[in-house]
Amino acid sequence: MASRLKKGLAVEAARQLAPRVTQMAPGLTQSFVREALHRAINGVGPLPPAAQAAEEQLREQHGNVDKAVREVIENHVLYAGVGGFATNLGGLLTAAVVAPANIAGLALIQSRMVAGIAHLRGYDLDDPRVRNAILETILGEDTVQRMVKKAQLPAPPMAVATAPQHDPTLDQTMTTVLANELIGRVIGKRIATTVGKRVPVVGGAVGLGADAWSTWRIGRYADRELRPRARR
Template sequence: MQLISQEKIMQALDWAYDKSVNGIKGLDSAEELAESYMNNEDTLYEQANSLIRWQNTKSATSGFVTGLGGLITLPLAIPANITSVLYVQVRMIAAIAHMSGYDIKDDKVKTLVYACLVANSAKDVLKDIGVAVGNKLAMNAVKSISGKTLQEINKKVGLKLFTKFGEKGIINLGKAVPLLGGLIGGTFDAYTTNTVGNIARDTFASKGSQTA
């Protein structure tokens, strides 16, 4: 049984972000997902909430999981359930960022998306690197920092995720775990996806958080 390293978690994170931005055949990209929630008269905050609710219901269905065909041939030695959760959450956060007027191809936005993945630990991650953070995570926290510091933050997020998955006992499941079977729809995943979504909403979509 193959153990999963922090490095592999980072590879999966970068893969998930690339596929979220550029899309997977049969699934909307983060921008396309965002646009589908922007065609109504709701406020940005309400649109973000609608997207988060969808992620917590639709992503739990077998049809959606089956649609993640690209994950089956993912050339990484990492369990499909971990990769699937990371993809669903990264795409959700990136979509909220796009809805809020951010350029999701910007490295600083990418780092902020990654930070949202560790939810309430995000501010601690930035503080560990020496980045001052206010009452909540915001673009201002990473706006003026260097590319090297962005990479350090990304690695810290990877370590946090590696620790989290390890605590839940799924870090060493290896390739024996099938993609199907409700892996995304488990209680743990649904709860964390909702929490992560709320952090992303408050980071990107709350009043005063937009770049414009």
């Protein structure tokens, strides 16, 4: 009961703090999400472009798209877990330094995963409608359903990806909403870690579990939501 109460308080605090963070630093909202998506699609450092990595998985699975999708998800869950552990050591004491890295890293990993799945399912990653659908998918199924029901988003990701035309007004909506969501997740994770035990390695363990779990759920959502189209 106590652990659930602490988790509930952490989530509520995160929801209240996230919009304030992005209001104080609007560049964080408008730039880091799109930059993460751009790097995910085009590649950065040792990570090749999302489509190239997805094609490699497809070759390894002898052309079986569903198996390749599962491999893409498993690989990125591993990336997220390692990143979550590395950037959450130290709890709130190091939050000012590592929280931005955690947020940006999670955005990059999850964008790359969903982009890889979208590519395997036949979507054009250069299409702005598809890019908005990728960002929307990262919000997670529960958040998307809630926001669509409240008319805060026009439709689920697949409908956005296959809309008759691109809606430019949706670009900023997606970046703002996703920035708030990612910041809220990281803030909530850090509060949950430090409310119970102020032991650095505990923060790392919580980060590993939370980031890996959220990435797995988003991957499964993308798998269900982005239905196959004719591959070019």
